[in-house]
Amino acid sequence: MGVGGVGIVRLSGPQAVTIAEAVMGTALDRSVRVGWARSVEGDRLDQVLAFAMRAPASFTGEDVAELHGHGGPQNLAALLATVVARGARIAEPGEFTRRAVLNGKLDLLRAEAxxxxxxxxxxxxxxxxxxxxxxxxxxxxxxxxxxxxxxxxxxxxxxxxxxxxxxxxxxxxxxxxxxxxxxxxxxxxxxFRHGRAVQHGITVALVGAVNAGKSSLLNALVGSERAIVAASPGTTRDYLEAVTVWNGVAVTLIDTAGMRSGAAGDAPDEVEARGIELGEKRVASADVVVVVNDGEPWNDGRRYGDRVLLVRSKADLGGDGRPALATSAVTGAGLDELKQRVISLAGVAAREGSEDAxxxxxxxxxxxxxxxxxxxxxxxxxxxxxxxxxxxxxxxxxxxxxxxxxxxxxxxxxxxxxxxxxxxxx
Ligand SMILES: Nc1nc2c(ncn2[C@@H]2O[C@H](COP(=O)(O)OP(=O)(O)OP(=O)(O)O)[C@@H](O)[C@H]2O)c(=O)[nH]1
Ligand SMILES: [Mg+2]
The missing domain is CATH 1.20.120.430 (tRNA modification GTPase MnmE domain 2)
Incomplete structure (x- = not known):
């Protein structure tokens, strides 16, 4: 339960109205009443708005009563405890909507929506x-x-x-x-790829060698300094996430600890190794993997299939003519194109407006x-x-x-x- 200005206790089922009426000490119908909700012992709990909707004209299709109290977890917990003491039971996740579906008020597609x-x-x-x-x-x-x-x-x-x-x-x-x-x-x-991406958002992992400029790219893409950037290799030791919106799609960017070359003396320490391990799970489930390369030959030996975008970083320092999208965290070059390419790799139609289902x-x-x-x-x-x-x-x-x-x-x-x-x- 979060903190909010208003908190609602909603009851559904044959006993709903009786219980709410007992708490309010008055009869309830569709018109809104203001009054004191009282505990079973008769103590004043909170001043609330209360009303009742009779079956089948309610969200669940059953008798429903609502008590709109003041927000606040403690206050609401007291109100909830009172209705429970009077015979109500705490709902299962989604139980109201489920009842609405079972009572024919809502089809399953609408419930999912x-x-x-x-x-x-x-x-x-x-x-x-x-x-x-x-x-x-x-x-x-x-x-x-x-x-x-x-x-x-x-x-x-x-x-x-x-x-x-x-x-x-x-x-x-x-x-x-x-x-x-x-x-x-x-x-x-x-x-589905489009629908899922738009509905649930996409995750995009930035991977590459240490010092390739992954964290700088993430900061440039979200427009604020989320990740620490430094000239020393191995700056990012854990993975880190930042959420942003591109083309109306929620994008979770994942910055990962850079890969070492594997040469002697260049092995990650224990902390970094664990960070890499954790990051790899997120990379494996990412919708798109952006491989960042600043010119040093680098290959992590993995294949990301068709969900990979090769990016050349630090383009302001000059290019090396590789077939990769040139970007610069310093000048912002290539960032818009990177966003477009990622969105299309994730299967999202570029233009919205199609009213299709x-x-x-x-x-x-x-x-x-x-x-x-x-x-x-x-x-x-x-x-x-x-x-x-x-x-x-x-x-x-x-x-x-x-x-x-x-x-x-x-x-x-x-x-x-x-x-x-x-x-x-x-
Ligand atoms: N000129 C220039 N320098 C950059 C750019 N992007 C990153 N750098 C520099 O490259 C160095 C490494 O950048 P980071 O963003 O920390 O690289 P990283 O890939 O996150 O590195 P690790 O976390 O150590 O794996 C820093 O000194 C950055 O200032 C860029 O677009 N242009
Ligand atoms: Mg980094």
Missing amino acids: LLGVIHAGSERSLRLAQANLGGKLGEVAAELESRTLSVLAEIEGRIDFPDDDLGIEEARIVDHEIVELARRCDELAHG FVTTERQHGVMISARDALAAAVAARTTGRVAEVVALELRQAAAALAQLRGNEVGERVLDEVFARFCIGK
């Missing part, structure tokens, strides 16, 4: 989360599902009447529609892949002239996956995973 709104680390991530909270992705999923079901009906309709085969023109339309649906699901699945969670991505694969299998089955039953089976699976995307027919386990990431009270 709600989490995105709460945790938005940048304006752009907030906008994306708000678009999904507004039902953007849900609308797209519902439309794809209903189109899939239409094609399925078309094909199933013929199974029972083998003589009544699809005409050439009808078959062409059906094929075209399945291909189109598969293409759209593929596009949405691919949008994006999948933003692993769950959504996984389900979208299943839908796409089933549709692709349906396309293949049509092309190779398999019987209609096979095509129908794949289409049914695709429709089921699209329904799951919105949270229809998902199991407890999936719900547990989604809501575990929520904070208590939401």
Whole structure:
């Protein structure tokens, strides 16, 4: 519980209103009342605003009562202890939202978007989360599902009447529609990198030899002196993080301890070795790795695949013609391009403004892949002239996956995973 001006105790369930009324000593409804919340013993606790919303017209779809007290952990703890003493129980993380989903007030996509709104680390991530909270992705999923079901009906309709085969023109339309649906699901699945990056931000690690200028680059990129810079090699002994926003995307920059050449007498000491070890874990999970090189030949023997950007530092001292992006922490040269290249390596579309829906969670991505694969299998089955039953089976699976995307027919386990990431009270 952080410190805030106002603190809210929210109750949901059949007993919610009764408990709140007992605490307030008065009947409650939708109109806001001001009064003293009292302990079970009758002592005044805090002057609060109180109101109640009856099922189903509430966030959770159940009876809900709210007590808006003054902020402050001690004050709120006393209020909370009182409602608990009167029979309430502390909510599980995300339990309010989970109940809202179970009571049909919110689909799972909106619940996930709600989490995105709460945790938005940048304006752009907030906008994306708000678009999904507004039902953007849900609308797209519902439309794809209903189109899939239409094609399925078309094909199933013929199974029972083998003589009544699809005409050439009808078959062409059906094929075209399945291909189109598969293409759209593929596009949405691919949008995950963008959606995830915008929603959750990206991490970018700066690696390279000692003294290459990594810490200077980090400071220049965040525009303040976060990391210590010195002419002596091995200045950064631990890794360090700085958060900034590029193109509306939250970026966590990680500065690491520089790599030694490995020559005799150039081994890291114990502290530095431990720092390197810790940093390596962060590098391994970084979305983009920037390898900083000031001209000395350097190679840490690792391959970072396609998430690597080679940067030549200290370009103000002159270049060596290597094929790397030239930057200078002193003049600021190349920094804007570095940001752009990093953002695009992370899979973020350069321009915003596309009102398209994006999948933003692993769950959504996984389900979208299943839908796409089933549709692709349906396309293949049509092309190779398999019987209609096979095509129908794949289409049914695709429709089921699209329904799951919105949270229809998902199991407890999936719900547990989604809501575990929520904070208590939401
Ligand atoms: N001229 C010039 N000097 C730079 C630039 N960037 C860094 N330096 C100098 O290079 C030296 C090392 O810089 P750091 O940023 O500490 O390098 P580092 O890679 O973090 O080094 P370690 O933490 O020791 O691994 C310092 O003396 C910096 O002033 C640059 O763009 N131009
Ligand atoms: Mg450093």
